[in-house]
Amino acid sequence: MMQGRIEQALQAYMDADPSAPLLRESMAYSLLDGGKRVRPRLLLLVNAILGGSEETAMPFACALEMVHCYSLIHDDLPAMDDDAMRRGKPSSHIRFGEGNAILAGDGLLTKAGLLLMQQDGHDAAKRAIFEGAYAMVSGQSDDLNETEQNGETLERIHRNKTGALFVAACTAGAYLSDPEKAEEMRVFGETLGLLFQMTDDLLDEAQDRREGKLSYATLYGADETRVFIRDAAERANAILAPYTGEAADTLRELITTLRSRTF
């Protein structure tokens, strides 16, 4: 149901978008494509367990999803990961051409910034989202240019490339509701980001081994990665232990779902 409200909000932002027709179409093509919405759900759920209003938090959640979506469009480009498919359909540059895909990504990142700037107050939550977006570009750059295959490199790339938006989701959720919990929620976000990356790496293990790509699974092996995943899930659940109610239960379910992708 929360996911349905996120879809509705994203759809409404695109319906009201004043951009040139093809730019609007290409942004909507990638943004409204049935993603799992993990990051905005995380922001709204953290906001909810700390007593925040969903109405206030929704534009922040949508801006975060726009940032995530732009990064996927640019990541799929031939000069980056060169992926022709995304979520079962042609990626943006295959569908609209490279120039338009670059602009669709630029547009979504700019729209995210503008949407945040259009909200009153909550400066710390705005900054948390763009700090995450900025660290993510750094992670992409490391990932594109890194040649060293060791645990330290893997950790740094992951922390920025994937972890930063999970941290942004959880800290922004806290800043919107109970800023004193921001540090606790930063650790929660780091832990969930790690959990997400490691399950992703397990799912991609065969392909990553063929391509010689650095990942938790290729560096440490599947068995040890599963141990890391179990530990991360336990740490995340320990942080949630004091929280009760529907949103906290949904967060616990989200952890189980993320974990069980690989079992």
Added chain:
Amino acid sequence: MMQGRIEQALQAYMDADPSAPLLRESMAYSLLDGGKRVRPRLLLLVNAILGGSEETAMPFACALEMVHCYSLIHDDLPAMDDDAMRRGKPSSHIRFGEGNAILAGDGLLTKAGLLLMQQDGHDAAKRAIFEGAYAMVSGQSDDLNETEQNGETLERIHRNKTGALFVAACTAGAYLSDPEKAEEMRVFGETLGLLFQMTDDLLDEAQDRREGKLSYATLYGADETRVFIRDAAERANAILAPYTGEAADTLRELITTLRSRTF
């Protein structure tokens, strides 16, 4: 002297930048390359004639220049204008490769947003800059996909692609100092953007004619474009007429300089 202070501020932001080494290097390569800084100077000068503080306005001016700089990097990419040179040196994708050029642009746009979000208050000025950035992407999309060669199309593309950042500079300058003048300064920005575009078009006329590119010079001819430029300069100077002092004189000089590029 104002230009020197802009250079110093941009340099300081890059010196303190925490990004991955190659990302930081590629952003600095394009940002600190001796551009004319027309847009940030315009923001600071409008802010100054309306009694604002340069210290407060400087981060806004730098963010605007970062937005302009990202747009040049992405515009030069092979899938866009495919320009190998920029300001007398290899463009970003020639120097660092396409993937890194895409990330350098993404990084500068994100850094601009983050820098704005790190400033206290002045929400209207922040929004004005990102509204300009958003309209610009729309103009780029129109420019990339447009096939109609008429005055209406030219006007729309120009208004978004070039005009939007000039409007952003002048309205943000007003919001930072005297918000009641924002509408007057919007018209001033539109007029200067037009002046800038038309002189650019005159300079590129021969090349644009060879490539069949729509511009003021190719559509209306050089003589009529010069008449438009004279009219725009007169309208801009009329808006400035009530203002006295050093900043107003510098703005009048800027208009003369922009105009005289083509004479």
